Amino acid sequence: MPEVMTVRDRVAEVIAEETRGCDPGEVPERICSAAVRLLPVSGASVSLRGAGMPVPLSASGERAAYLMEMQVTLGDGPCVEAAETGTAVFATDLVGARDTSRWPVYAHQAAAAGVRAVYALPLGDGTVCVGTLDLYRDVPGALADGEVRTARSVADVMTAALVALPHGEENGPGGDGLWLSPMAMEHDEVYQAVGMVMAQRGAGAEEALDLLRGHAFAHGSTVLAVSHEVVTRRLRMDPD
Template identity: 60%
Template sequence: MAVDAVRAVDVIAEVVRDAKPGETPARLCAAAVKLLPVVGASVSLRGSGMPIRLAASNSLASFLAEAQTTLGDGPWLHAYRDGTPVLACDLTAGRDLHRWPVFARQAAAVGVRAVYSMPLGSDDGLTVGTLDLYRDTPGGLTEDELRRAQLVAAVMTLALTTLPREESGSGGEEAWLAGLATEHDEVYQAIGMVMAQLGVDAEEASARLRARAFAQGRTALEVAHDVIAHRERLDGD
């Protein structure tokens, strides 16, 4: 049964009701799964050379968000760069498979056949990240489904840019958005260490970190942990 715009707004309102600021992105990912023919959703912001995964609806969505981070490629990158939705409707064959062959194989390995990436942006054309939607069968979105996906992305953008600060457990005030990305602070620290070790800029250091992670079949975050702990050096890559 078709879900009209009013119903979509009602679902979003119900899902985020009484949510603390830091809980809102994950709840909006859950709303996307309720409203669309998808099995998972994740939200990422663009960081220094790689996206920062803020929230995901489940472990599958989290895994594929991290996979795109590690590869430095995927539908999210094109949605972010172009500021328009990217609909990879069939990762098992044709144009989408050839466009992102490594990511497509990783997605297919966990049962995902299509990915829809919605840019998160403002009225001035600035794109700050993406809402990524994962489907277990090939296929596109209907016009109504695309409108619903864009509605969730618009609410997500509003949440990320306007939600108030909340009190932290230590009694001080902490930006809720920064708190969501705490684990990725280690990625930035690792990038800084690689920059110092190799005398390269942030983009090159990020690329080397991703390359090491891909070569070892790990995530960029896992490699960053080892770089900080001095268990891993990227010299000579």
């Protein structure tokens, strides 16, 4: 009799299909796509844990990318909490009292985008969290036990994939540090903008980031878009 396929076997099979023949830079996005195939979710994204905020790395589609960017802008949400605590954070009903009280602004905006549940899983070995895998669903509800095991297996594969991405000269001439996707490299502007706002306001890094976030929220924008305005000198944040 054929052996029964285990959860890890199934996860490995689907991810192998998704990533076969792709460039290293495509791996995180392909694993996000595999997560959508394996689980009852409509989207997935992955972010690295950065200084003061998550750094978006990849997503399965535009809405997942938007929801990830929203948490960067707000500095709040299941992804942020999972990265800070190193534990899985499941928001099972973003219009329910429990989740709206935890993340009122994020819950409202995510629900407005058509997402009713978010499942954020830390990437790491239990002692060090390097980022999160975030899963999005259009209907409320918890994942079943088997689905949670599948999600954790996907997160384990994602962690291993990130560790295995090219470093240094493997990333091309003049490359240094961990490989980053174009999405992540765009967020270098956020750090540049933080430095410029620190100089303009005589503020610390945390206060400068809060100012960028506040401006983004007040103008219905994202922290990335506001940072681009600051870096290109179309916006200054001098003291009033």
